Amino acid sequence: MRLHRKITALGILLLVSAAFFLLWGLNENNWDYNLPRRTIRLLAILLAGAGIGSSTIVFQSVTNNRLLTPGVMGLDSLYMFIQTLVIYMFGSKQIVTMTAMTDFVLSVGIMVLFSLGLFRFLFLKEDRKLFTVILAGMIIGGLFGSMSTFMQVLIDPNEFLIVQDRMFASFNNVNTSLLGISAVITGIIFAGGFLKTGQLDVLSLGRDISVNLGIPYEKAVNKYMIFTAILISVTTALTGPVTFLGLLTANLSRQLLKTYKHSYLLTGAALISACALVFGQFIVERVLVFNTTISVIINFVGGIYFIYLLIKEGKM
Secondary structure, three states: OHHHHHHHHHHHHHHHHHHHHHHOOOOOOOHHHHHHHHHHHHHHHHHHHHHHHHHHHHHHHHHOOOOOOHHHHOHHHHHHHHHHHHHHHHOHHHHHHOOHHHHHHHHHHHHHHHHHHHHHHHHOOOOOOHHHHHHHHHHHHHHHHHHHHHHHHHOOHHHHHHHHHHOOOOOOOOOHHHHHHHHHHHHHHHHHHHOOHHHHHHHOOOHHHHHHOOOOHHHHHHHHHHHHHHHHHHHHHHHOOOOOHHHHHHHHHHHHHOOOOHHHHHHHHHHHHHHHHHHHHHHHHHHOOOOOOHHHHHHHHHHHHHHHHHHHHHHO
8 A cells, every 4th residue: 555655646746747837827818829839748748758767667677787777778879870860961951851750760760670680689699698788789879979979070060950959858849740659659568568567577586586487588578678679769759868867767766666566666667757857847948948958957867866876886
C-alpha cells in the first residue's frame, strides 16, 4: 500500500503541474489560442517523459548498472550527425523543404537500423558480452559526435544556427502528425514488452540467476535493448536530445520507491520524468522567458546528480 500511495502522490503532483502549465496566465482573451498550443506541448512532454523514463529503467535493469543510460549507445550523437549531414550535403534549403514526417522517419529509421546492426554483429555473437555492445556504442557515438563537430565548423554560420537549434530538446513547436505516430509506436512498445514486468524483475538479478530461472537471457536482453533503442529514437526525433533526463528520473524512481518490482519502477520513472519536463518547461516559458531551453536545465541538474551518484558509488 505504501508503494501505491507514492505512485498516487506522483500522479497528483503531475496533475497539479500540468494544470499550472495549461492554465497559468489564461484569460477570456487568449485561452482559445494558448490552450490548444499548450495542450499539444503537454502531450509531447508526457510522451517523451514516459519513453525516456521507462526505457532508462529497462536499460539499467538489463545492464545491471544504475549509472548507465540508453544515451551511451550513441543514439543522441547519431541524431545530430544525421541532421548535420543533411545540411552539410544539401544545404539548409533541404531542411526547410523537407517535411517534418520525412525528417522524423529518416532519423528514426537510421537510428533503429544502427541499433539493430550493433546488436546483430556484436551481441548475438556467442563470445560477445552485453558490455561489448555498450562500449562499441560509446566509441561509435564519440565518432559521430566528432564528425558532426567537423562538419559544423565547415558549414555556413547561418546554416549552423539551424543545426544548433536541433542540438537541444524543444517542446515549443511540436508537429501534431509526429505526435500521433510517436504515440502509436510508444503504445506498441509498451504493450509488446514493457508491460511484461515479471521478466524484467528476473533479468535485473543478473545473467546466471536469470538462466537458472528459465529466462532465455540473450533473446530477452536483445528484445528489451531493441525496444529501448526504438523508444529513445522516437523521443529524440520528436523533441531533440535530453542527455541526463533518464539518468535523473530513473535513479530518483529507484530511491523513492525502493522496490525491485518494475511495475512500480516504470510507472514512477515515467511520472517523475513527466513532472520534471512539465516543471522545466514552465520555468523556461514563465520565468526565463525562453532565454534558454529545457534541455540546458535538465542537463545541468542531471550532471550534478550524476557526479553525486559517482561519489556515492565510489564510497560503497
